[in-house]
Structure formats: C-alpha cells, structure tokens
Amino acid sequence: MNTRSQILLWAAQRASAVVLALCVLVHLVTVIYAVRSGLSAAEILGRTRGNLAWGGFYALFVAALAVHAPIGLRNALSEHLRWRGWTLEAAMLLLAGVLLVLGLRAVWAVFA
C-alpha cells in the first residue's frame, strides 16, 4: 500500500472515531431513556419503523464502525503478529464488508 493511502487510512480512522464518539453517546442516552420509561419492544419498534432520522443515524453508526474497526485491527495485527502485505489488506477489507452487512441488516430489522 502506498504512503498516501496509509495516511488516508490514518485520517479515516481519526474522523470515524469522532463520529463513533458522538454516536455512542446518542445511543447510550437513547437506551437509558427507553429503559427508564419502560418502553416495550413493540413501542420501540413503533418509533423506529419508517423513521428516516433513526434509520439514517444507525446506518451512519454502522458505517463509522466498519471504517474504524478494521483500520485499528490492521495495526494491531501487523504489530503483534507481524502480519503485513496484501493478505492483511484483503482480510481487513473483508472484515469491513462483514461488519457493514451485519450492521445494516440489524438497522433494516428495526426500520422496515
């Protein structure tokens, strides 16, 4: 991988970290609110189904995670297992894809 891509990966990880920090905060507040007000699963689904704002928010959350996690894992694997090169890049790309698909499927389940 060329130097420019390595720099951009680093920048993408920092940027996604900022998004994740905000998303986690909003998510936690939402969970606490839902639990405190004793919302049932049906009531929660009633609010999320067809709600573009919630759907969009959680899709962004998933996207940020799919960017952030594989870049961090790439560093950890190359530092501790000395795993480098295209096999590592391919594996991390695959991981990003899996995270994205699983995450978006979950978002779809509460949206559609």
Next chain:
Amino acid sequence: MTTLRVKVWRGAENGRFQEFEVPRLESQTVLDVVTHIQRSLDPTLSYRFACRVGMCGSCAMTVNGRARWTCRTHVANVAADNSLEIAPLANLPVVKDLVADMTLFFDKWAKARGKFHPTKTRRDGFARVAPDSAERLLVDAAIECIGCSVCYSSCDVVAWNPDYLGPAALNRAWTLHNDVRDGARRERLAAVAGDAGCHACHTHMSCSERCPKQLAPTASIAGLKRATAAAALKGEL
C-alpha cells in the same frame, strides 16, 4: 562505608549479569559506578561515554529497567536499596557488555531525511529568522536533542515494528520541517509518513516521559501527523 550491589550485563545478546560490589560515594553517578568497575575491578568491561556532562548522548544505558543517561543520573535517585542493575539500551543489538549498536538508530535519522537541505550558497547573505516567529518557536522546542536513543529504547512501537523510524528521527525531521531555510520539506514529509513513520506512533509518550533533555518527541510526531495529513489531502504526497 556502604557498598552498592551492582549487576552488570556481560557479553553480547545472549550474555548474563555479573555482580560487583562498588563503594557508595557522595554525589555518585551511575557512570561513576561503571567507570569504577572498569578501572578497579574488571578492565575488560566495555561501555561508552565521552562528555560526562550530558551533552554528547553516548552514555545511555538501561538502569534498573529504564533507559537513562548515566552521566547525569545520580545513584541516590535510582538505587533505593543500594542495588543497581545496568544493561545496554533496549531495542538495539548489543555489541558487547553495555555497548549497544547504534547503527540502525542513526540510519533511521538518515531515512527520515534528518539532514538539512540548504537553499542558498555561501555567497548569499545570512538568512533572517525572527526568534519569535511561529516556526522558530517550534524548532526551539525540539532542537536540543543529543541523540542518546533513550526515547528509541523506551518506545514500544519500535519493539513491535522494527521498521518504525522512532521518536528521535521523527523529532529531528520535525525541526527541519519548521526550518524556513530548508528546501526538502515535501520529500521529508513523504519520508516520515505512513506505517513506518509518524502514523505508527500510538502516543504512548514513553519517549517524552524519559527524554533526559525533557523534549517531547510525541508533540513533534503529532505535528508531523497533521502536516502529512494536510499534504496528503491536498494531493501533495
């Protein structure tokens, strides 16, 4: 008179510690202890020093598990129970006893383009750099490095990623990046970016914690991260 129990590394990579008893003296430094062993107990002990006043950067060793400059490390501050363990610097090959092979350390300075690239000749006048200009202040904060490798030996990322340029070389590159007279700034940014360069730093700050000159290579590396990211986004790298 109290005596110090001193364990000293002997041999190369697969050597062992040898124990010596050294008289404890007032205002004694760790370098004094090593010198006493070599002059009075075992002349075959190898170690390195030159200035004895914290200027040359050649006397660094691992003292009780931490990299330190030995000429300015007082025994009183490190040997609580009158015992010392002195080993060569970590993260570098051992030549013999307390002498680490610094080749790779300085090769990385060259790789990080740690050399000044002049833009003028001796026939031009003096460059004027205002002492309070933003660049000059950044240089001032990082320029006093004595090349001792204490930071390099204290950095976990160097241990995990042998290609990593390390704190000292990157700190040097940062001073030149802010030198308004230098003509190779873009090439230098390209040399210090990426997985083996500044982006590998985890901001652990062991380097800044242990640098005997109280420099902050971590801050210099953060500066390089910003400068390289900006250059990459602008398409200059």
